[in-house]
Amino acid sequence: MINDKKKYLEHIDDKEEIITLRKLLDDIEIVMRDKIVIATNFLNPYQRTLCYSLLNRFIDISYHEEGGYEDAERKVIIIYPDYLKYTKLDDFISVFKITTSYDFSDLSHKDILGSLMGLGIKREKIGDIIILKDFAEIIISKELKDYISFNLKKISNQTAIINEIDKEDIIIIKPKYKEIQTTISSLRLDVLIAAIFNLSRKNSSDIINSGKVKVDFKPIDNVSFKLNGGELISVRKKGRVKFEGILGESKKGKYRILIHKYIG
Incomplete structure (x- = not known):
């Protein structure tokens, strides 16, 4: 349905992001052909800007970005047929609150990310990780919700206690x-x-x-x-x-x- 995909990528100078954009073109094609809704992996602002340069060239689709909260750094782009209303779409992300059995203050962003990736989860399936004084909030692809719930037992050397929360309950802190x-x-x-x-x-x-x-x-x-x-x-x-x-x-x-x- 999308003829000559290489032509759509001619303006992209960053060769490292070509794979991301090729996958995006495949997703766009599926949405247009099958009339379904698809979410990308989590993308940083630069990657999303590159994606918009492609998405805006197709009049039969619409898209919306979602990262759990407005100022999230990493977000997915939800692509859907133009005739759908975004408010009617399924959610594609989940949010966990994580505490530990001992002293959470000893843990860092790196510890939590490392524990998730240690389960075989790719970085692009993980959104923002928000570190607070006594707990953390992690935003992940909804497809991994059950897998993380059952398998994330420890962070560093501490027992992990996991609870799903609503996006509306995310606590935002300004970076120091x-x-x-x-x-x-x-x-x-x-x-x-x-x-x-x-x-x-x-x-x-x-x-x-x-x-x-x-x-x-x-x-x-x-x-x-x-x-x-x-x-x-x-x-x-x-x-x-x-x-x-x-x-x-x-x-x-x-x-x-x-x-x-x-x-x-």
Whole structure:
């Protein structure tokens, strides 16, 4: 039904996401042919933006994103025939509240994700993991609800206690961050990373060139990539920062900038 799928992917430069978009085209074709509803895997904002560039080219379908709560980072895209009302569709995600038998505060996002993936669950089937003081909330594909309920017995070395909750009961917390003001000579990516993570320009450039940096979830390997303000920058094994914007510019052309460096 979709002729020449390669043509739909010609505008995609990111080769790592070609598989995601090929799967999306297959899903679109099934929805159009069989008049059914399909949900994608959980996708980050960058992946969803790429998907929209394809979805918007088909007039016979509609779509909606769902991640459990409005500001979820990872969401599925629910694709359905255009004549259906979204409010009438089945839900495709489930939410669990997880506590432990001992001291939950010792556990991290990495511990919970690792325990889920240790059950053979792929990362793309897991949405946001929200860590609170005494418990966590995990958002997962509904198809895995029973499997996780029966098989997730431990997180790290602690016994896991699992209860399903409604999406409306999700407790949202704002991420903690350290506010940093600093001065940089230019708005290049390598310059900002060097300043924020206390690196030399060479080390900063090496990190970018090795593919360890994402800007708004998009892999960037160009050291001279120019920032405008508002970008979320993640550096593998070093953390995430939000470049909030420029506070001022000196007579010598240097920029005073505001950064939020996320903690935990």
